[in-house]
Amino acid sequence: MLITCPYCGPRDVIEFTYQGDGNRERPQPASQDLDAWNTYVYDRLNPAGDHNEIWQHSGGCRAHLRVVRNTLTHEISSVAFTRGDHKVDARHKAEGKI
Amino acid sequence: MVERQSPLELELRSGSHGDFEHGVEVILSETRPGSILQLAAWPGQEKALIAGIRTVTGLALPDGAGAGSTDGVRSVFGFAPGKFTVVDEGEGLASAFANVVTPAIGTVTDLSHGRTAIRIAGPKAEWVLAKFFAIDFALPAFPVGAGRSTMHHDVFAQIQRTGADQFDIYVFRSFARSFWKALCHASEEVGYEVQ
Ligand SMILES: [Zn+2]
Secondary structure, three states, X not given: OEEEXXXXXXXXXXXXXEEEEOOOOOOOOOOOOHHHHHHHHHOOOOOOOEEEEEEEOOXXXXXXXXXXXXXXXXXXXXXXXXXXXXXXXXXHHHOOOO | OOOOOOOOOOOOOOEEEOOOOOXXXXXXXXXXXXXXXXXXXXXXXXXXXXXXXXXXXOOOOOOOOOOEEEOOOEEEEEEEOOEEEEEEOOOOHHHHHHOOOOOOOEEEEEOOOOEEEXXXXXXXXXXXXXXXXOOOOOOOOOOOOOEEEEEEOXXXXXXXXXXXXXXXXXXXXXXXXXXXXXXXXXXXXXOEEEO
């Protein structure tokens, strides 16, 4: 499985660390809303298909990435930085355009 | 200044090794730069940091992820968004940056004692490195001056191409000896010389 880091280009999955489900919304740390915490900790969509995930390129630029991975095929259809508006089309890097 | 000891000292054996009867096809050496820095820009301050790098080192950074340049004495390359490695043969580069990279622009981290710089050069340098790292070492994909962050068996490595046939690899000092030994083993088949 290859993930095309927006900074580093296509890299083997061994360079990345999974940081969890990208659909979760973390409540404010002081929140007393038990339902919101329950949802954050336990509820998962578990789709058979495209899934929003957070990965870190821990063995490369160390950026955190928002990845859409197909759970049936492992196809990666989208990769973007989690922070800022550094959204670079991953293919540009693969083609050496940036 | 305190004399710096190399972590490779016990394993660095000058001379030709491996299958060198048919010619030496890679040369391994430790470059021992005086300064290895990591510079990071706060979001939106990237251009100011790049200008500061030019002011201090005289090196202009080309546009793009992982871009870099070298003049043989000083080298710079991007290794992550808004982050750059800057290397100088001489000591004291961190203090040269202290007044240029202000707290409003970003940070300067002196890693001179924390990294070991290993150079691999020669016609088979690409071949040997391709056994280590799953990245494209071909010149069009990895131009001279450019840098890459990757790893070999969980040993994090920053690699800068400093010539068509030459790469400088920065590894954690504590892993440098085992990385060096692995690199020597990988170079045996092509014949290597340690300088
Ligand atoms: Zn990356």
